[in-house]
Amino acid sequence: MTAPANDPVSRRRTFAIISHPDAGKTTLTEKLLLFGGAIQLAGAVKAKRNAQQTRSDWMSIERERGISVVTSVMTFEYADCVFNLLDTPGHEDFSEDTYRTLSAVDAAVMVIDAAKGIEARTRKLFEVCRLRDIPIVTFVNKLDREGRDPFELLDEIEKTLALDTTPITWPIGGGKNFAGTYRFATKTVRQIDKDGDELKTEGIFDPLFDRLLPNGADNWREEAMLAEEGSKPFDLAAFREGHLTPVFFGSALRNFGVRDLIDAMAEYAPSPRGQEADKRVVEAKEPKMTGFVFKIQANMDPNHRDRIAFMRVCSGKLTRGMKAKLIRTGKNIPINAPQFFFARDRSIADEAFAGDVVGLPNHGQLRIGDTLTEGEDIVFRGVPSFAPEILRRILISDAMKAKKLREALQQLAEEGVVQVFTPHDGSGSIVGVVGALQLDVLAQRLEAEYGLQTRYETSRFTICRWITSSELLKLKSFIDSNGSSVADDLDGAPVFMSSSAFQLNYDAERNPAIKFSDVKDYQ
Numbered sequence: 001m002t003a004p005a006n007d008p009v010s011r012r013r014t015f016a017i018i019s020h021p022d023a024g025k026t027t028l029t030e031k032l033l034l035f036g037g038a039i040q041l042a043g044a045v046k047a048k049r050n051a052q053q054t055r056s057d058w059m060s061i062e063r064e065r066g067i068s069v070v071t072s073v074m075t076f077e078y079a080d081c082v083f084n085l086l087d088t089p090g091h092e093d094f095s096e097d098t099y100r101t102l103s104a105v106d107a108a109v110m111v112i113d114a115a116k117g118i119e120a121r122t123r124k125l126f127e128v129c130r131l132r133d134i135p136i137v138t139f140v141n142k143l144d145r146e147g148r149d150p151f152e153l154l155d156e157i158e159k160t161l162a163l164d165t166t167p168i169t170w171p172i173g174g175g176k177n178f179a180g181t182y183r184f185a186t187k188t189v190r191q192i193d194k195d196g197d198e199l200k201t202e203g204i205f206d207p208l209f210d211r212l213l214p215n216g217a218d219n220w221r222e223e224a225m226l227a228e229e230g231s232k233p234f235d236l237a238a239f240r241e242g243h244l245t246p247v248f249f250g251s252a253l254r255n256f257g258v259r260d261l262i263d264a265m266a267e268y269a270p271s272p273r274g275q276e277a278d279k280r281v282v283e284a285k286e287p288k289m290t291g292f293v294f295k296i297q298a299n300m301d302p303n304h305r306d307r308i309a310f311m312r313v314c315s316g317k318l319t320r321g322m323k324a325k326l327i328r329t330g331k332n333i334p335i336n337a338p339q340f341f342f343a344r345d346r347s348i349a350d351e352a353f354a355g356d357v358v359g360l361p362n363h364g365q366l367r368i369g370d371t372l373t374e375g376e377d378i379v380f381r382g383v384p385s386f387a388p389e390i391l392r393r394i395l396i397s398d399a400m401k402a403k404k405l406r407e408a409l410q411q412l413a414e415e416g417v418v419q420v421f422t423p424h425d426g427s428g429s430i431v432g433v434v435g436a437l438q439l440d441v442l443a444q445r446l447e448a449e450y451g452l453q454t455r456y457e458t459s460r461f462t463i464c465r466w467i468t469s470s471e472l473l474k475l476k477s478f479i480d481s482n483g484s485s486v487a488d489d490l491d492g493a494p495v496f497m498s499s500s501a502f503q504l505n506y507d508a509e510r511n512p513a514i515k516f517s518d519v520k521d522y523q
């Protein structure tokens with residue numbers, strides 16, 4: 001793979017790894033970073049892995065914040081490409097963070113445990129990728145352990161995900177007898193635990209396979225032939241459109257198959273794609289800088305109360321010191337200290353190109369979903385907010401601290417930890433989350449970072465929807481007559497809260513001029 005050195009956009013590959021917990025995402029990340037020279041020692045990502053193991057571990061690590069931010073995005077260079085690997089949140093709760101992160105990538109690696117196949121979370125994440133037709137490269141992991149039959153796994157991908165598969169490599173043995181992989185197109189073999197180049201063979205009838213498979217290679221030959229003849233040829237266009245996935249087999253733990261995977265990302269994965277904005281599609285190679293914020297991380301360092309907005313650059317060149325227009329407020333803001341993230345370090349970014357993710361330190365000016373441009377009034381789509389599935393009233397023991405609680409909730413809502421709704425009837429704030437774990441995290445962070453002890457009380461509302469209407473008078477009158485069920489979200493957008501889905505449907509039917517929506521685009 002040779003990308004033109006003078007074209008930074010073509011060299012960029014911005015991707016995420018999607019997998020079910022325990023499939024090997026952390027191990028693979030670590031090995032990818034080793035390839036890119038971004039870390040010297042295996043183990044750098046491990047702290048995060050530990051963080052995933054239990055709830056309490058996760059939260060205590062999260063409180064340290066340093067670790068998770070360093071792994072939110074990792075940049076490394078390999079094979080003439082600049083890879084930006086965005087981390088999808090590690091905890092098991094499925095949260096909006098995941099959607100937002102996937103809105104900022106151009107491709108994904110799907111890691112599957114060879115013994116387990118497609119698991120629940122992989123499937124959910126895959127569905128999010130499909131919404132944007134994100135191309136997916138599949139890595140079947142843990143071949144060094146007893147696993148399922150490779151045909152069965154391919155079949156499962158095809159059937160459960162409705163995604164065509166093309167095995168690029170094929171495992172030679174498995175479990176204790178896993179000897180390596182055979183690459184169909186080049187008739188080459190890569191042996192496990194043997195560094196260096198691939199071995200050339202005469203094809204599947206090469207006597208090498210008899211040596212590699214001490215129990216006999218006849219079955220293997222038959223299967224490999226079937227796999228090659230029975231699968232669709234690799235079709236780059238179908239891959240890029242998200243209809244076909246090239247499949248690789250390996251063992252992240254043994255650092256096997258990882259090179260083939262990263263080579264495939266360099267060769268097949270698309271360079272930064274055009275991004276849809278409200279008025280037009282912005283192409284990556286356009287000269288003017290544009291970008292959108294998809295993640296905010298605050299209080300990473302409690303001593304400094306810093307706050308970083310992660311922005312994906314969508315076009316042009318971001319240069320340190322430039323001014324960019326924040327479309328939500330119409331104000332120009334200086335980009336003084338943009339940062340790049342490596343496995344353990346961050347450094348000041350002097351320039352960044354489409355596909356790159358930069359951290360922008362700020363004091364609250366930037367929010368999730370914000371668009372920054374060199375002047376053009378456009379807003380990027382695709383960083384949605386979803387109606388929360390759990391609503392709770394939040395109470396504080398010390399009434400003197402009510403104002404502080406409001407401020408803290410505002411900050412944490414801007415960061416995307418929680419959604420906050422202010423009821424029109426003047427009653428206390430209601431918080432909304434997608435997954436229950438978010439409530440624990442909120443309480444922990446309020447205490448650790450703001451010194452606020454809070455508790456939750458069930459709200460009489462269980463469901464909420466953003467309300468809009470093309471007939472403003474009707475919207476106003478609906479809001480006026482339902483005052484006790486209407487609240488404002490962080491941006492002041494009205495939200496209708498209801499006690500049940502049944503009741504909500506009833507109200508929606510009686511008010512056809514009002515649109516009740518469970519997704520709100522930021523801004």
Ligand code: G4P
Nearest residue numbers: 020021022023024025026027049141142145251252253254
């Ligand atoms: P995750 O981020 O997707 O949750 O998975 P992670 O990389 O943490 O891997 C989960 C477990 O699977 C780890 O074992 C890891 O060592 C193991 N693993 C990952 N890749 C492979 C592989 O290719 N082969 C084998 N045999 N195991 C693999 P653990 O017991 O939880 O941790 P540890 O004590 O081994 O470090």
